[in-house]
Amino acid sequence: MNYIFIGHYKAEDVLMQRASAASAKSLLTSAILENLDIEHSSRMFAIADLGCSTGPNTFMAVENIIEALTQKCKIEDYSSLPEFQVHFNDHVSNDFNTLFANLPSDRKYFASGVPGSFHGRLFPKATLNIIYSAFSLQWLSKAPQELGDVNSPAWNKGRIYYTDAPREVGQAYSLQYAKDMESFLAARAEELAPGGLLLILMPGRPDGTLPSQNSLGPFLRPLESCLTDMVDEEIISDHEIDSFNMPLYSPSIEELRKLIEKNGCFGIARLETLPPRSVPLPSAEECRSGFESILRKHFRSEIIEQLFERYTAKIAGQPPVKTIDGFAIGLFVILKRNV
Numbered sequence: 001m002n003y004i005f006i007g008h009y010k011a012e013d014v015l016m017q018r019a020s021a022a023s024a025k026s027l028l029t030s031a032i033l034e035n036l037d038i039e040h041s042s043r044m045f046a047i048a049d050l051g052c053s054t055g056p057n058t059f060m061a062v063e064n065i066i067e068a069l070t071q072k073c074k075i076e077d078y079s080s081l082p083e084f085q086v087h088f089n090d091h092v093s094n095d096f097n098t099l100f101a102n103l104p105s106d107r108k109y110f111a112s113g114v115p116g117s118f119h120g121r122l123f124p125k126a127t128l129n130i131i132y133s134a135f136s137l138q139w140l141s142k143a144p145q146e147l148g149d150v151n152s153p154a155w156n157k158g159r160i161y162y163t164d165a166p167r168e169v170g171q172a173y174s175l176q177y178a179k180d181m182e183s184f185l186a187a188r189a190e191e192l193a194p195g196g197l198l199l200i201l202m203p204g205r206p207d208g209t210l211p212s213q214n215s216l217g218p219f220l221r222p223l224e225s226c227l228t229d230m231v232d233e234e235i236i237s238d239h240e241i242d243s244f245n246m247p248l249y250s251p252s253i254e255e256l257r258k259l260i261e262k263n264g265c266f267g268i269a270r271l272e273t274l275p276p277r278s279v280p281l282p283s284a285e286e287c288r289s290g291f292e293s294i295l296r297k298h299f300r301s302e303i304i305e306q307l308f309e310r311y312t313a314k315i316a317g318q319p320p321v322k323t324i325d326g327f328a329i330g331l332f333v334i335l336k337r338n339v
Contacts, residue, residue: 024201024274024332025064028132031334032068035269036130037195038076045069047109048087048128050118051136054098059107061134062086066108084109089122091115093293117141119180121187129196131188137202138216140247141180144172148243158231158238160224161246163217170211177249181259189265192337198266200333201274203250216250219281222318223291226310236303244298246291253331266335274330284312 047065052058066084073081088099092115103111116122118133119141146152153168162169188198203216227244230236251259253271260266282290288308296304 024061024134027274027332028061028064028199029068029071031197031199031270032065032130033072033075035334035336036069036072036197038072043082044085045082046085046087046128047130048089048114048123050089050114050122050131050133051139052088052090052094052099054095055102057134058088058099059102059104061132062107062109063104065130065132086111087114087123088112089114089116089118091117118187119183121190123191125190126193128191129193131192131196131198133198133200133202135201135203137181137184137200138248138250140173140176140249141183142176143245143247144176146172147245150242155242156245157242158228160227160241160244161217161220161248162212163221165212167210167212173249174211174251174255177251178259181256182263185260185263185265189263189337194337194339196337197269198333198335198337200331200335202331202333204256204273204329204331205250205252206329207252207254209252211249216248219279220246220248222281222311222314223287223307226307226314229310230303230307235306236299240299246294250329256331256333260333260335265338267338268333269336270332270334272332274332277330281315281318284308284315287311 047062049058049062069084070081086109088096088111090096094115096113096115100111100113114122118136144154146154147156147169149155150157153166154172156162156165156169159165159169162173192198205211205213227236227241231238231241253273257268257271260268260271292304292308295307299307
């Protein structure tokens with residue numbers, strides 16, 4: 001049986017994972033014990049982490065999954081435990097050397113690397129039994145094109161995201177997310193064996209809210225503010241910021257439910273919010289590790305040092321983002337592959 005973990009760039013992702021680690025472990029354990037179908041003929045569980053970055057959260061997640069699987073096997077009266085294979089996946093630019101150098105020496109699994117994007121197929125058909133995605137599905141394959149079109153109603157002038165933007169901007173992000181989720185679910189449906197599980201931890205927003213009232217906005221506001229300050233001081237141009245948009249989106253619960261039902265390959269065993277937690281703003285180091293590469297591709301390299309110096313000053317003394325603020329909503333989803 002085979003298992004997959006899915007992640008992406010890791011700035012605010014790391015913080016959200018860290019804040020939810022304790023509750024996530026119990027959720028994952030109960031999800032596996034209550035929903036996973038284990039075949040006694042299977043002598044190998046292959047675990048794949050898509051969007052693994054370089055750790056350490058990915059190693060913690062793998063250990064939690066293996067602990068739950070071990071418990072499940074004992075309950076099912078396995079005479080001996082199966083072997084575990086973990087496939088670590090991320091984009092080709094990921095530092096896999098650092099990842100492998102940091103592998104726990106006492107690990108109870110075999111490890112391999114698989115480069116590529118989770119918006120398409122990564123594994124052979126029906127070879128996986130659990131897919132796990134931890135705070136990664138907020139990353140789009142790309143930012144909507146119309147955001148940079150001055151003739152489009154969705155032109156996102158002066159912003160790098162869609163928080164507090166006009167309705168058309170949020171709608172453009174929502175449409176792009178729907179396309180990406182369609183591709184994601186179609187690929188996972190091919191790779192997942194009947195009865196297998198897709199486990200997702202992700203940021204979302206409450207039902208009844210507009211896309212512009214999204215859960216990721218508070219984490220991006222300080223960075224956006226630094227860039228607009230640099231425009232005002234003529235360090236970067238209006239065009240540079242007007243043509244840059246973060247490829248991130250957080251859906252409402254109902255929005256996600258409809259996309260899953262439209263796919264038709266999965267039954268929804270659970271779709272709920274995570275316990276409320278305060279999440280600190282990313283430090284300059286964390287923000288840089290997550291966003292520097294995407295910023296360098298768009299802006300001039302010589303402004304990067306100054307940008308993050310400004311970011312450090314901007315976030316000094318700012319309080320953590322709280323769920324009660326109506327933004328930092330975490331979602332936990334269990335999908336079971338239809339037989």
